[in-house]
Amino acid sequence: MAVSKKDAFAADEVALAAWAKAVAHPARIAILKVLAARNTCLCGEVVEALPLAQATVSQHLKALKAAGLVVGEIDGPRSCYCLDQEALQRFRQAFEDLFGAINEAAACC
Amino acid sequence: MAVSKKDAFAADEVALAAWAKAVAHPARIAILKVLAARNTCLCGEVVEALPLAQATVSQHLKALKAAGLVVGEIDGPRSCYCLDQEALQRFRQAFEDLFGAINEAAACC
DNA sequence: ATCGTTCATCGTAGATATACGATAAAAGCC
DNA sequence: GGCTTTTATCGTATATCTACGATGAACGAT
Numbered sequence: 075m076a077v078s079k080k081d082a083f084a085a086d087e088v089a090l091a092a093w094a095k096a097v098a099h100p101a102r103i104a105i106l107k108v109l110a111a112r113n114t115c116l117c118g119e120v121v122e123a124l125p126l127a128q129a130t131v132s133q134h135l136k137a138l139k140a141a142g143l144v145v146g147e148i149d150g151p152r153s154c155y156c157l158d159q160e161a162l163q164r165f166r167q168a169f170e171d172l173f174g175a176i177n178e179a180a181a182c183c
Numbered sequence: 184m185a186v187s188k189k190d191a192f193a194a195d196e197v198a199l200a201a202w203a204k205a206v207a208h209p210a211r212i213a214i215l216k217v218l219a220a221r222n223t224c225l226c227g228e229v230v231e232a233l234p235l236a237q238a239t240v241s242q243h244l245k246a247l248k249a250a251g252l253v254v255g256e257i258d259g260p261r262s263c264y265c266l267d268q269e270a271l272q273r274f275r276q277a278f279e280d281l282f283g284a285i286n287e288a289a290a291c292c
Numbered sequence: 293a294t295c296g297t298t299c300a301t302c303g304t305a306g307a308t309a310t311a312c313g314a315t316a317a318a319a320g321c322c
Numbered sequence: 323g324g325c326t327t328t329t330a331t332c333g334t335a336t337a338t339c340t341a342c343g344a345t346g347a348a349c350g351a352t
Binding site: 079082083087088090092094095097098101102103106107110125157162169170172173175176177 | 191193201204208210212215216219268271275278281284286
């Protein structure tokens with residue numbers, strides 16, 4: 075964008091938008107599902123489960139980590155990624171709050 | 184992106200990602216709240232409620248419309264935007280399904 | 293017909309996102 | 323020490339997003 079206007083919005087809106095952006099790509103949704111389905115969480119396994127190159131998957135994992143939805147520990151040659159259930163619940167709650175604020179709107183027009 | 188790989192993912196993941204992208208910006212979250220809080224829904228009112236230029240707001244409204252979360256009817260000089268409650272509920276359900284699939288994951292590492 | 297109001301769209305500039313190959317870095321193994 | 327495996331990061335190309343001023347289109351009012 076020309077210049078970010080995100081400072082002009084409420085902090086909770088910015089936070090929710092950031093989470094939403096983290097899941098605004100099918101690859102990242104798929105990654106969350108893969109991490110949930112396995113308890114080993116190696117990056118290589120995620121790569122095998124997705125139709126993407128290793129570098130791309132690593133980049134998506136980084137985005138999920140930056141959003142706080144996933145926790146990753148680099149352990150030498152291999153690394154361990156897992157879901158941050160607490161953060162996911164906060165995200166879920168923020169979403170529910172938004173829907174709650176929205177769904178009693180009167181029909182217009 | 185170099186070339187979109189979205190065809191390689193499950194349809195429901197692509198759909199959820201598209202919805203998530205629609206709310207992946209604080210301005211669009213704010214717009215949804217404004218539309219919910221009023222029953223008149225004129226574009227001008229949304230513009231006044233946001234710290235953005237009219238052209239930018241119109242563009243965000245278009246994005247929300249493209250995602251199906253908002254319905255808009257152009258009526259000559261003015262236009263009427265309202266929330267599509269049905270679509271919002273489908274979105275909410277898809278999200279809940281995702282969280283449901285994710286939150287019983289075993290802790291790893 | 294000419295304004296004025298309201299909104300969409302165009303054109304554009306700069307910022308991000310997406311994807312990949314190539315390469316570097318870290319650890320174990322020989 | 324070299325070699326392999328695993329993963330992150332760099333560099334890069336293309337695509338999309340974000341924002342705005344300027345302009346156009348539709349209608350009501352004068």
